[in-house]
Amino acid sequence: MSKIQPCYMGIISTTKRNYRGQQITAIIDSDKSLTDYLKQVTIKDAMNLFATAWSEVSASCIAVCRQKNLGDAVGEQADSNSDFDGLDEADAREAEERFEDYEGFNNHDMLNAKQTLGPVTEDMAGSGR
Secondary structure, rough: OOOEEEEEHHHHHHHHHHHHHHHHHHHHHHOHHHHHHHHHHHHHHHHHHHHHHHHOOHHHHHHHHHHHHHHHHHHOOOOOOOOHHOOOOHHHHHHHHHHHHOOOOOHHHHHHHHHHHHHHHHHHHHOOO
């Protein structure tokens, strides 16, 4: 079981509750007996009910479920450079050299990597590392 599974349980239960409400409304609106209604329901009908039920799950419900189950892990945004703590420009250059030595890694790949990593190395240089 995933560590964040409980986060989804609240969202899933809300969606199921909304779906059951959609089913009851559809049964009442159909003017048919329960048995007759259930005989004529298609997968498409069920998917449409589910889509409506999911659209009724509010962003605040999702946020509350995430906050309740994950706590501070979803609260504040981490420093965008925190993944690079302890790295300096020499480390970035060493990584570039290792990429160049990697078999199958061509100049086009290196250019893409430099474009992607360029802002990171600039951030590291700007932070005094």
